[in-house]
Amino acid sequence: MPRARDRVRDRRTCRDIGAKSWRYGVFLFLAARRTDTHDGRPWKVTVSKVSAFRYSKPREVARLFAEARAMISPSLTSLSTYGEDRSASHLRFLMVAEINGLIRPEIRALIAALCVALLCAAATPSADAAPSTAKAVSQPAVLSVTQLAPGLYAHRGHDDVATRQNGGDIANVGFVIGTRCVAVIDTGGTAAEGRALRAAIRAVTPLPVCYVINTHMHPDHILGNAAFVDDHPQFVGSDKLAEAEMSHAANYLRVLTRELGDVAAGSRVIPPTLPVHDTLDLDLGSRVLTLRTWKTAHTNNDLTVYDKRTGTLWLADLLFAGCLPVIDGSVLGWLDDLATIRALPGVRRVVPGHGPLRVQWPQALDAERDYLARLARDVRAAIRAGQTMQQAVDTIGVDQRGRWRLVDVYHRRNVTAAYAELEWEQ
Known part of the structure; x- marks a missing residue:
């Protein structure tokens, strides 16, 4: 593809554009929209056309500029502060990446036009331009994601508790793309992680986020929601989640x-x-997600997401893979739910809330079921033997260390929760 700067023939025109380059990007787009761009070459825009559309309908210009900001990736969304980074090579790289990555000619024309205008400004700084020593605009990090199935992406969180070092990024989160819009499945443990997840979405698709699904109440899954507020999605969760x-x-x-x-x-x-x-x-547009609530298990507000197109069941924290399951609900309810989940038809893959993103199905349920069943059995035996809660905590499951990650953090708590639940059976 020809370099962007090679297309800027008239340096005097660039000087004229100057500090108003973002506006001219919109005017260029107005011209490009009325030029044949279907041959894949959206550069057929003349200076006369720019002049002709310079004073086009103000509301249409404003709408198109808003459309531009929404359509292109986070690397170019802060157009109003473009003056803080006047690296022509950086802008040229962004232009090539964006144009190669998009299909619709009209959108390619828009991005190309905006990049031309920015390159003009880079070639000839205006009087009120930021100093050449100004730092580049800080952009949010992009969360690493893996495509588990067509249009279904997931990020693996750290197998740890939340710390400054991991930034609260300890849960598996992700998104599903339809032809109309995107559904996010959990948003991470901080607003910063949510912003990084949103940046990952924008790196894959320009489609709007229409749903943010929270699988349960725990902070490592929900505190990134704030990053998506400006997308105006529906925030979706169990009817018990809000309380x-x-x-x-x-x-x-x-x-x-x-x-x-x-x-x-x-x-x-x-x-x-x-x-x-x-x-x-x-x-989501040619893609339907089925959300389902469950008996009290990991929590009293667990929710799963099933993508019928790929046979993918996002189990979230109803399944811990390698990391110790954490009971914040009911050990008995969890065992019941696992039996129901195992019998679900059409499931070809599952996504756990913690641990590796790719696990064997249905074998992935076995270790968790065995841990929970043994915990219930041993706690019942301790209660029948007249042991106090503290005695049960000190003696049950001491051999679990080495079989699971985070045993020292959560196992004793699990015994306490199971004892409090099961003592009422007697």
């Missing part, structure tokens, strides 16, 4: 700030706007 979040929100944010410090900045709890009772289908 659970609100009752824990203050404590979640206090602990997050204590453990992560300024890394936690901007993180907040955003309750669901679309509650799910039993099941709900979400249509």
Whole structure:
């Protein structure tokens, strides 16, 4: 593809454009929209056309500029601050990447036009341009994601508790792309992680985010929601999620700030706007996700997401792979749910909430089921033997260390939760 600067023939025109380059990008697009761009060469835009459209309808210009910001990747969305980075080679790289990565000619024309205008400004700084020593605009990190199936992407969180070092990135999160829009499945443990996830989405598709699905209430899955507020999606979760979040929100944010410090900045709890009772289908355009709520298990507000097109069941924290399952609900309910999940038809792959993204199905359920079943059995035996809760905590499952990650953090807590639940059976 020809270099962008090679297309800028008239340096005097560039000087004329100067500091108003972003506006001229819109005017160039107005011209390009009325030029035949279907041959894949959206550069057929003359200076006379720019002049002709310079004073086009103001509302249309504003709308097109907003459209431009929404369509291109995060690397170019901060167009109003372009003056802080006048590296022509950087802009040229972005232009090539963006144009090669998009299909619709009209969108290619838009991006090409905006890049031309920015390159003009780079070639001839205006009087009010930022100093040449100005630093580049800081952009959000892009979360690493893996495509597990066509249009279905996931990020593996760290197998750890939230720390400054891992930035609270400890849960598996991801997104699914339809022909109309995108559904996000959990957003991570901080607003910063949510922004990085959003940047990962924008690196893959320009389609809007229409749904943000929270699989349960725990902070490592929901505190990135704030990054998606400006997308105006529906926030989706169990019909029990809002109450659970609100009752824990203050404590979640206090602990997050204590453990992560300024890394936690901007993180907040955003309750669901679309509650799910039993099941709900979400249509992303030629792709339907089936959401389902469950008995109290990991929590009392667990929700799974099934993508029928690929046979993928996003189990979230109903499945821990390699990391110790954590009971914040009911050990008996969890065992019941696992039996139901194993019998579900059409499932070809599952995505756990923690641990490796690719696991064997249905074998992935076996280790978790065995741990929970043994825990219930041993706690019942301790209760029948008249052991106190503390005695049970000190003696049950001491051999689990080495079989699971994070045993020292969560196993004793699990024994406590199971004892509190099962002592009422007697």
